[in-house]
Amino acid sequence: MAYYATMRLPLGVCDVRSWRRGDAAALVAHANNRKIWLNLRDRFPHPFTARDARTFLRSVLVERPETNFAIDVDGAAVGGIAFRIQSDVERVGAELGYWLGEPYWGRGIATAAVRAVTERALATHGLTRVFALPFAHNRASARVLEKAGFALEGVLRASAIKDGRVLDQLLYARIRT
Numbered sequence: 001m002a003y004y005a006t007m008r009l010p011l012g013v014c015d016v017r018s019w020r021r022g023d024a025a026a027l028v029a030h031a032n033n034r035k036i037w038l039n040l041r042d043r044f045p046h047p048f049t050a051r052d053a054r055t056f057l058r059s060v061l062v063e064r065p066e067t068n069f070a071i072d073v074d075g076a077a078v079g080g081i082a083f084r085i086q087s088d089v090e091r092v093g094a095e096l097g098y099w100l101g102e103p104y105w106g107r108g109i110a111t112a113a114v115r116a117v118t119e120r121a122l123a124t125h126g127l128t129r130v131f132a133l134p135f136a137h138n139r140a141s142a143r144v145l146e147k148a149g150f151a152l153e154g155v156l157r158a159s160a161i162k163d164g165r166v167l168d169q170l171l172y173a174r175i176r177t
Contacts, residue, residue, distance in 0.1 A: 007066060011112040015072040019060050023070055023077040024053040030078050030101030038163060039138045040099055071113050078104050081113045083121045093129035094121050114148040122176045129175050136168035145172040
């Protein structure tokens with residue numbers, strides 16, 4: 001594998017940085033949580049095993065441009081945040097997703113990471129829009145987005161299925177000004 005420079009954004013309450021091979025154990029420790037899985041897309045497995053961590057890290061370590069990052073507290077990867085640049089006529093936008101280990105909830109960490117990664121996405125990729133689609137029942141995630149400067153644009157009724165339940169999603173976006 002080729003060597004690439006690593007990204008690091010120090011934010012006070014946490015750092016957002018490039019993933020590292022050595023993050024596998026911390027990733028399993030924090031990602032293997034049903035409460036987290038219930039608020040993420042199905043491609044995020046549960047249970048989250050050491051094999052899942054190795055597979056994930058292999059894929060993101062070679063991804064260019066780098067759009068998938070670790071949320072680091074005290075030297076350990078305790079969450080993840082990524083944006084997926086859209087294609088075709090929607091190529092000026094990116095979808096944002098994130099998760100944080102349960103022991104770190106309620107500390108402003110997710111808000112700081114969302115704010116910083118959104119700024120980076122807008123500034124470095126020529127985007128005009130970053131959006132997120134939390135499930136409507138996930139009020140904590142909606143609040144993170146609001147505190148990070150995102151505006152609620154609408155409710156996508158009965159637009160997703162998770163754990164056998166059809167759910168509404170909220171459409172939040174931040175537009176480059």
